[in-house]
Amino acid sequence: MTVPLAVPLTENEIADVRSSAPGCTDTLIHLNHCGSSLPDQRVLDVQVGHLQLEATIGGYEAAKVMVDADANVASSIARMIEAESSEIARFGSAAEAWNAAFWSIPMERGQRIIVHDHEYGANAIAFIHAAKTRGIVIDRVPSDEDGQVSVDALAQRLERADDVALISLTHVPTNGGLVNPAVEVGRLANAARVPYLLDACQSVGQRIVDVDEIGCDFLSATGRKFLRGPRGTGFLYARTAILDRVTPSQPDHHGADWSSTDDYTFADGAQRFEYWEYSHAGWLGLGAAVDVALEIGVDRIQATITERAAQLRVMLADIGMTIYDEGIEQSGIVTTATPSVSSANLQAALGRAGVNASVTFVGSSRYDVERRNLPPLLRLSVHCTTTITELERAVEVLEQATEVSTPH
Template sequence: MTTPFTDREVAENRGATPGCTDDLVHLNHAGSSLPPQVVLDAQIGHLRREATIGGYEAAAEAVDRSAAVYDSIATMIGASAKEIARTEHATAAWNAAFWSIPMAPGQRIITHDHDYGANWVAFLRAAEVHGVEIDRVPSDVHGQIDLERLATALEHPDEVALVSLAWIPTSGGLVNPAAQVGALANAAEVPFLLDACQAAGQVEIDVDELGCDFLSATGRKFLRGPRGTGFLYARESILDRVTPSHPDHHGADWVSMDRFEYADGARRFEYWEHDHAGWLGLGAAVDHALELDIARVHATIDERAEQLRRGLDDAGMTVQDTGVERCGIVTSTHRSLSPAEVADRLTKASINVSTTMLGSARADLEPRGLTSMVRMSVHCTTTSDEIDRTLDVLRSL
C-alpha cells in the first residue's frame, strides 16, 4: 500500500500553502481548496506582466509555458497532450462533451442517481431538445452504481446515446467503480462521459484503465488550482463520432467563405479567449500535485477522512456516506440541528465546511429523505489536530 505523508511531510505541505495557518481549519477542499504558493506565483506573475506590457504581449511571452500545461495534464491522466482541451471550469468541460454527442429521439441517456445537479439539468434539456429518455441506474446495496443493472441497460446499445457517471459525487464519500462502468460501456461501444470534478488531484487517474471517452475536471478543488479553470479529456478515437456544438475560430479554422474545419484533437472544444493567468496557475497546480505524488496524496486523504468519520459518531453526528470505496468527502447530519446551523457554528469557530443541498443531488438525497448534509472535505494539508479541533466543536453542540 502507498504510504501516507508523515506529520513532518504534512507540515512541509502546509508550509508551502499560505492559507494553512493555526487560525483556520479548512475542511472545504471539495468546494475550493487552498492553493500552494507556486500556484499564486504563476497566476499573479502573469497578471503583473499583463499589467506591465499588455495582455497579448504577455500571452506571447508565455506561449511555451502555456503549451506545457497540456503536457502536464496529459501526464497526470495518462493521455496525450492533443487529447486535452482547456476550459473555464468543469461544467464547461462536461457540457462541451455532452452536447457534442449525437442523440436521436427515443435514445436513452444512462446515468446514476449520484450524478451532479448541473448534469441532470442538461439531461432534462436534452430530453426537451432531442427527445431522449433518462435511464436512471439505481445504486446497489453499497450505494454505488449497480453494475448488473447497468449491464442490462446496455443490452441494446443502439438505443443508448451515452453513459454518464460522476466518479466521485458531490453528495458523499462514494467513489463509483468507474473502470468497471467504462468496461461495460466500451464493450457496448457506447460513449462514456466521466465527471472527474472531485477526483482530479485526489486520486490517481489513468484514462485507459477507466475506459472513458471524455473526462471533465476543474482546477479549484483537490487539484488546488485557481477558480475559473478546468480541462476536458477527449479520446482521439471518439472525435469522429461527435460534433462540437459551439465552435469558434480557435476551435475551428475558417478556411473559405462557406467552409470551416475543426482543429486537430481536443482543441476543437476550446475558445480563443481565456484566463491566461489561471491556465498557467492550473499548470503549476498539476505540476505540484505530480511532484508530491498523487498516490501519497490519496493515501493521506483517506487516512484523515476515516479519522473524521470515526470521530463524528461520538460527536452527535450521523455519517451519511455510502459506497465500498470512500474518499476525502465526508457528509453527515446532526440529530437535532440543521446542517446550516452546524455549518454556522463551525464557521464561527474558524472552521470552513460546506453543505450539500437537495438541488445539487436530488436523485440521491430525496430517496433517502434528506434535504441537506454537512460536507467536510480533507486534503494532504489537513492535520490530525485539525480533525480533533473540529470534533471538539461538534461535541460542544
C-alpha cells in the first residue's frame, strides 16, 4: 500500500539496533532476511528463559506461570496490524496459518478461486489440490505493465462474482521485489463480498500492514522473516465478520469445545483455528520480536529497508548485474543475475566472503518463472540492520566474481 514514509533510521540508530542482535557482527553480512532474519537478543532471552522454566518446573506448570505473557503476544500482534487480539491465532508457520484459512473456505465444484502470477509454490500446490479434490477452477489474473496484479483484470473477473469462492493474493512475492496493491484488491473483494486471503509472510515486519485498510478477511504471516522472530512460529489474522462464513477443516478440543457426546461448539474468535499444543517458548519469542519492531517503529523500519534496497539496486546495476524486480512499490527483496556466472556460484562466492544470500528455484514461484522465463536468481534482502558498508562489501565480492569469469 502507498503510505508516507517515515524518516529512515540514522547510522547511530542502526548501530544501536545492531548492538542488540548477536548475529550483526563485522564478520557476517546477512542479506537473507527474507529467508530467516537475525533476532534481537531479547527474543533469544525470552525463548531460552521459558525453555529453562519448562525444564525446571515442568511444561504445564511453566505455561500456567506465563499465561498472561502468552496472551499478550496476540495483543502485540493485533496492535501491529490494527486488529483485535481475538482475531489472532497462533501457528507454527505461515504455511500452516495460510492453509488453515484456505481450507476453511466453502468451495463447490465449478467455483473459481482467483489468484495472481506471483503466488508462492506452497499456495499453488493447495490450489491444484483443491482443483483435484473439490473440482474448483483456478482463475489466474495476469500482471499489469508494472508486474503487479492487474486490478483492472481482477475487476473484470469479479463482474460475475457469484461463482468465486476466494481471492488469494501474495502481498510481497518470494522474488521480484514486488509489493502488490493489496488495498485496491481488498476494495474489489469487499464490494463483491468475496473472501480475501492475503499471504503476508514477506511483508509483516518490513512494511506497515493495516488489515482494516487492506480489507482482507484472512492474513497469514511468519515469525522468522522480517519480524526477526523464531523459526517455527507464525500467526493467522481472521476477521471476526468472516467467521460465520467459514469452517475450520481440522478442529481439535482447543479450537472447539466437546459440548456433548455427539457434538462440539467452535471456540470464539480466531482461537477456533488453533491447536492446543504449540511451542510456548517460540510463541513468547515471537511476541518479543513484535515488541522490538513496535519499539523501533514499523514505519521507520519500512523507510530504512526501502532506502537500502533502492541503494542496492543501483549498486548492482552499476557493476552490470541485471535487476529482475517489478512493481510500482518495491520491497526489501532484491533479485539479480548475470549471464556470465550462475546464481549458485555467485551465492557460493558471497558465502566464502561471509555474506549470506539465497537463490530462487522454479518450484517456489513457477507461475512467475514461466511467465517471465526467469533464470535462477540471486536473492539479496536487506533490513533495518543493513549498513551501506555491508552493501558495498557484498557488491565488491559480486564484481570480483563476475570479473574472474569474464574472458579478457
